Amino acid sequence: MTALLVAHGQPSDPGPAARALDALAAKVASHLPGREVRAATLAEPGALARAVAGPPGTVLPLFMACGWFSETHLPTRLAQAGGAAWHILPPLGCTPEVQDLTVTLAAEAAAEGATALILAAHGSGRSPMPAAVTRLVASRVSRETAIARAEAAFLEQAPRLSDIAGSFPETTVCLPWFAAEGGHVAEDLPELLAEGGFRGRILPPVGLDPRLPALIARLLARQM
Incomplete structure (x- = not known):
């Protein structure tokens, strides 16, 4: 098949x-x-x-x-x-396997010194479902890894990346919850983080692992 x-x-x-x-x-x-x-x-x-x-x-x-x-x-x-x-x-x-991989990526970042994580996703102004998946994975990172603070933030809905990026310490990693590295990951995401005063490090998107x-x-x- x-x-x-x-x-x-x-x-x-x-x-x-x-x-x-x-x-x-x-x-x-x-x-x-x-x-x-x-x-x-x-x-x-x-x-x-x-x-x-x-x-x-x-x-x-x-x-x-x-x-x-x-x-x-x-x-x-x-x-x-x-x-x-x-x-x-x-x-x-939406598969448990990819969500497990994301938790693993967060745990690996914690082992390298990260204390906080922003899970950055596209989001939607029309439906709560896309954000719900991202928040679910962020909550797993908080529960299952040594990351002290993990939150979901979005390009197109609240909380936007630019709204929360400045409240995170320098030991933060931003993990793009994207399947590929297109314009959103290469351009929009870094711009919103910079606008918000982000001081941490941006990881490759989950889809490029x-x-x-x-x-x-x-x-x-x-x-x-």
Whole structure:
């Protein structure tokens, strides 16, 4: 059976995000001998239709939250592309495995001297569901690691990164709760932190951790 990784992509410049997703799919496939792993971003014209051509398989949305995108928008886009029969798994960020990895990343940062953590996510002005996942993971960091203070903050809803960044000490790390390094991670997030007077260190996004391809492969192997 075929697996398909689907990500938002970058509408203003689809190429780089599509190539990064292709590279991730290749890494995941290296852990699944004999299985095909395809990739498509929603931002790249025609990519989804090309990816779902042929017998139906399994879709893993590389979204970091549940909600409208995974429950309404993606099924609609798949149906329009001819992939209505494909089986959609829960979004990446809603899986216990990725949440466990995030707690591990926080514990590793604590072992290197971090005492506080900001879990930075996109957020939504329309639904509470994306923020709820981020807050859940931040609360786990507080309970399960040596990080003394862990809070969720957002780009597009309260509390915004710029509102709370200055209240954290220099021994703080900001962990982007994102599946890839697009414009939000590379530009918006650092700008909001700087605006708020952030004095700590920004970690790579969760989606770039080198353990992720094998983790995704394990998720897919249970369904393929």
